[in-house]
Amino acid sequence: MISEKKIAIDIGGSHVSACIVDTTQPGVLPGSIISKSLRADGSITEIISVIASCITALKDTPVSGIGIAMPGPFDYQQGISAITKVGGKFGSLFGLHLRQALQDATGIGTLPVEFYNDAHCFAIGARRVLGLNGERTVLLTLGTGFGSAFLANGELATGPGLPPSGAFYDCPFQDGLADDHFSTRWLLDTFRQQTTVAAASVKVMAEEYKDIAQPVFNTFGENLGTFLRPWLSSFGCTELVIGGNIARAYPLFSTTLEKQLEDLPLKIIYCQETERCILAGAALAAHPPQSDTLRRTLQPLLPVSREVAKDNTYTLFPSLHTPFPVHEGYASLASLIKDDHIIIIDGYDGVLWEHFRSDLHQALLQHNRPVYWYHTGVCLQSPEVITSLLQEYSGTADPVFGKRFEGSLSDFFDAEKLSLIDPDDTPGLHIIYGTGAALSGIKGRTLYIDVPKNEIQYRLRAGSITNIGTPTHTYKRCYFADWPVLNKHKQALLPQLDVIIDGQRPDTITWMQGAHLRTALDDILTQPFRARPWFEAGVWGGEWMKQNLAGLNPDEVNYAWSFELITPENGLVLEGDGKLLEISFDMLLFHNNRQLLGKAAQRFGTAFPIRFDFLDTFNGGNLSVQCHPRPEYTRTHFGEDFTQDETYYILDCEPDAQVYLGFQEDIQPEAFKGALEEALANNVPLPVEKYVQQFPARKHDLFLIPNGTVHASGKNNLVLEISSTPYIFTFKMYDWLRTDLNGRHRPIHLDRAFENLYFDRKGETVPDTLISRPQLQEEWVQGKKWQLPTHPEHFYTVDRYEFSGEMRILTNGQCHICMLVEGRQLEVTAGNSTQRFQYAETFVIPAGTDTYTCHYDGEGKAMLVVAYVKDNYC
Numbered sequence: 001m002i003s004e005k006k007i008a009i010d011i012g013g014s015h016v017s018a019c020i021v022d023t024t025q026p027g028v029l030p031g032s033i034i035s036k037s038l039r040a041d042g043s044i045t046e047i048i049s050v051i052a053s054c055i056t057a058l059k060d061t062p063v064s065g066i067g068i069a070m071p072g073p074f075d076y077q078q079g080i081s082a083i084t085k086v087g088g089k090f091g092s093l094f095g096l097h098l099r100q101a102l103q104d105a106t107g108i109g110t111l112p113v114e115f116y117n118d119a120h121c122f123a124i125g126a127r128r129v130l131g132l133n134g135e136r137t138v139l140l141t142l143g144t145g146f147g148s149a150f151l152a153n154g155e156l157a158t159g160p161g162l163p164p165s166g167a168f169y170d171c172p173f174q175d176g177l178a179d180d181h182f183s184t185r186w187l188l189d190t191f192r193q194q195t196t197v198a199a200a201s202v203k204v205m206a207e208e209y210k211d212i213a214q215p216v217f218n219t220f221g222e223n224l225g226t227f228l229r230p231w232l233s234s235f236g237c238t239e240l241v242i243g244g245n246i247a248r249a250y251p252l253f254s255t256t257l258e259k260q261l262e263d264l265p266l267k268i269i270y271c272q273e274t275e276r277c278i279l280a281g282a283a284l285a286a287h288p289p290q291s292d293t294l295r296r297t298l299q300p301l302l303p304v305s306r307e308v309a310k311d312n313t314y315t316l317f318p319s320l321h322t323p324f325p326v327h328e329g330y331a332s333l334a335s336l337i338k339d340d341h342i343i344i345i346d347g348y349d350g351v352l353w354e355h356f357r358s359d360l361h362q363a364l365l366q367h368n369r370p371v372y373w374y375h376t377g378v379c380l381q382s383p384e385v386i387t388s389l390l391q392e393y394s395g396t397a398d399p400v401f402g403k404r405f406e407g408s409l410s411d412f413f414d415a416e417k418l419s420l421i422d423p424d425d426t427p428g429l430h431i432i433y434g435t436g437a438a439l440s441g442i443k444g445r446t447l448y449i450d451v452p453k454n455e456i457q458y459r460l461r462a463g464s465i466t467n468i469g470t471p472t473h474t475y476k477r478c479y480f481a482d483w484p485v486l487n488k489h490k491q492a493l494l495p496q497l498d499v500i501i502d503g504q505r506p507d508t509i510t511w512m513q514g515a516h517l518r519t520a521l522d523d524i525l526t527q528p529f530r531a532r533p534w535f536e537a538g539v540w541g542g543e544w545m546k547q548n549l550a551g552l553n554p555d556e557v558n559y560a561w562s563f564e565l566i567t568p569e570n571g572l573v574l575e576g577d578g579k580l581l582e583i584s585f586d587m588l589l590f591h592n593n594r595q596l597l598g599k600a601a602q603r604f605g606t607a608f609p610i611r612f613d614f615l616d617t618f619n620g621g622n623l624s625v626q627c628h629p630r631p632e633y634t635r636t637h638f639g640e641d642f643t644q645d646e647t648y649y650i651l652d653c654e655p656d657a658q659v660y661l662g663f664q665e666d667i668q669p670e671a672f673k674g675a676l677e678e679a680l681a682n683n684v685p686l687p688v689e690k691y692v693q694q695f696p697a698r699k700h701d702l703f704l705i706p707n708g709t710v711h712a713s714g715k716n717n718l719v720l721e722i723s724s725t726p727y728i729f730t731f732k733m734y735d736w737l738r739t740d741l742n743g744r745h746r747p748i749h750l751d752r753a754f755e756n757l758y759f760d761r762k763g764e765t766v767p768d769t770l771i772s773r774p775q776l777q778e779e780w781v782q783g784k785k786w787q788l789p790t791h792p793e794h795f796y797t798v799d800r801y802e803f804s805g806e807m808r809i810l811t812n813g814q815c816h817i818c819m820l821v822e823g824r825q826l827e828v829t830a831g832n833s834t835q836r837f838q839y840a841e842t843f844v845i846p847a848g849t850d851t852y853t854c855h856y857d858g859e860g861k862a863m864l865v866v867a868y869v870k871d872n873y874c
Contacts (some may be wrong), residue, residue: 225260
């Protein structure tokens with residue numbers, strides 16, 4: 001039977017109090033209390049030892065958990081101290097995972113240890129013990145610091161009428177913060193300045209120096225009333241409860257305080273049982289329940305071990321063999337780092353940090369060394385500062401579009417706080433962990449956890465992760481702010497990483513030595529390779545991929561997109577000793593962009609220029625009527641270096657399939673816009689064909705969609721979208737009056753579209769210039785090479801080879817992106833590596849390979865599509 005008793009602990013600036021609380025009797029004051037002196041400016045070992053001794057003194061009583069009241073700032077959910085060294089109070093604990101340290105020090109194992117704000121504990125306990133019944137109650141703890149809490153109808157309150165941080169301590173007052181004026185140190189300092197008497201405590205002031213201290217207490221009460229008055233008024237306070245050590249001296253300051261508040265309709269209560277109320281609250285408090293859902297998707301996780309590939313079938317998890325070992329599990333990683341003194345564990349946004357930390361900690365405990373964890377998350381700027389920093393980038397009102405943030409990850413952090421993470425010489429392993437951990441500047445073995453972009457999005461949807469430094473979780477913030485700074489940070493760390501960790505699986509990890517990773521990247525750049533594709537459902541999604549690509553989950557509602565090669569969101573899977581580890585594609589570019597991109601590296605830097613993806617509308621619906629931004633608009637409004645110029649290559653289609661492309665000859669822009677606005681306003685169908693041309697889709701057609709061109713794929717197409725890499729800048733004008741898979745209307749961007757449309761792409765100009773006419777460039781006995789010319793706006797071109805047997809292709813200093821669009825299986829050799837690629841699989845030939853050989857021995861002719869950057873755009 002689970003005990004209904006808890007150990008309750010109150011950690012103050014000078015002592016620690018603890019007792020057993022029977023949670024079935026919440027209105028009864030706790031009985032026998034243990035109290036031990038504490039030096040708040042002591043070392044980690046000293047502070048933990050005192051708190052742990054209180055727990056061990058009581059742990060023989062069967063309890064269901066431990067509730068600890070702790071002053072802030074503190075990450076109460078995770079049990080991590082965010083208290084800085086200001087004033088010397090608990091400064092040595094800054095960043096420390098105190099919950100874990102106490103569990104280890106007391107030997108209580110996994111017995112729950114929960115932390116709560118001490119002022120909140122006072123509020124919860126006082127409500128039960130004092131029988132508070134006000135509709136709107138403000139509770140203060142006046143002591144070492146200025147604690148505050150708010151109750152609305154008996155429940156802890158947040159939101160309108162309250163300070164931004166949810167507490168009074170950091171609100172401005174006079175020449176500083178409220179905490180500077182309504183605390184023990186203000187009373188003692190002011191008393192000493194005015195009388196030259198150094199009192200040891202407020203109690204001594206009030207009892208031994210009452211007469212000469214009275215003016216100081218008068219000022220204290222007057223200031224407190226002046227500060228509280230507007231806040232109590234805006235909150236609609238009906239009940240003010242004042243506790244803490246200073247409250248014992250209330251006869252000396254209550255008169256001036258109450259005078260400032262005399263016209264407010266509230267009841268004032270001075271509590272003399274603050275500690276017992278806090279202890280009761282520590283036992284009774286509870287954190288809001290958290291969802292156990294870590295990812296929201298039907299798509300599978302990357303398996304730990306390589307699966308046996310089936311011949312002639314599309315591979316969902318393509319891997320690149322490396323001679324270096326990929327290790328699995330926390331135990332193997334613990335064995336590597338167990339003897340170190342300092343470890344740095346950095347990582348991408350999206351890491352489930354507490355899952356990772358807890359599992360690695362359990363593995364490290366097997367090596368019988370103390371382990372201390374310091375989380376750099378407490379060094380982040382406040383959510384308000386970060387929101388302000390990103391306001392013009394990802395904080396715009398537009399739900400989809402923002403502007404790429406050009407700053408760095410360090411902009412998200414408080415440099416002074418980073419400098420406060422300072423593991424002392426306490427024996428054991430000290431681990432600095434969290435996104436941005438390397439910014440601490442502390443030297444030690446450096447580990448990095450990577451998480452694939454698709455998995456980050458699944459976790460965002462589940463609410464199991466948030467954006468950096470804020471409680472929000474949006475893709476927009478990721479795309480325009482978080483990912484750009486994290487990519488720069490990753491690039492800077494790559495040359496010095498000691499270990500790379502794949503953090504996408506919640507229950508285990510795979511990892512590789514950093515030196516081995518860098519050598520593996522060198523090897524990849526000499527051979528043909530595939531990125532790991534991933535798939536998404538959508539409102540217009542179809543059935544072709546579900547029916548033709550082996551391994552996709554058949555329970556998914558449809559498949560609209562395949563991220564075949566959209567490199568900002570694709571990964572590369574390394575296989576060593578049969579184990580799989582995924583890294584982000586951009587690591588190749590960070591490592592050696594010239595070997596990968598060749599001539600195009602000078603123009604595109606570490607941005608991969610071309611993408612391949614599928615748009616599946618088989619038995620689905622039409623895409624929205626849309627266009628993409630012009631180059632200058634993209635640079636000015638979105639901060640992107642190049643725009644979204646596309647082509648539609650028809651990989652497969654039904655006989656009735658069509659593509660919407662370009663305007664009718666008689667297009668009138670204002671009439672078109674008016675018709676769109678009417679359709680949106682009145683929810684009436686738009687006769688799209690009255691304004692936009694339709695063309696029959698046939699297998700292997702290539703439709704050209706340079707920026708500013710109105711277009712849409714019709715239903716019953718499987719489009720291979722060959723495009724420049726930007727992939728979210730679609731301005732929808734008409735979405736067929738549909739809602740998305742969540743029942744919401746997708747955003748429409750009429751104004752943006754009409755700022756970018758080219759209305760001269762109309763009539764006969766469209767088939768003449770926007771439908772590619774293949775040109776035969778070369779012919780030999782077993783094959784032909786066709787060029788599929790693209791529009792002058794496109795910086796890339798497309799070739800198609802039709803052949804059997806063997807042929808050799810020169811890269812001419814360009815990276816080639818390829819797909820087998822007819823035929824079952826192709827064997828490709830570059831350098832010393834030979835790889836097999838199946839129908840509809842995208843693969844990459846690095847520019848540095850110079851040449852590659854394709855061999856096809858299947859039925860009929862193979863057809864290979866190859867895209868690369870035009871020489872005149874390098």
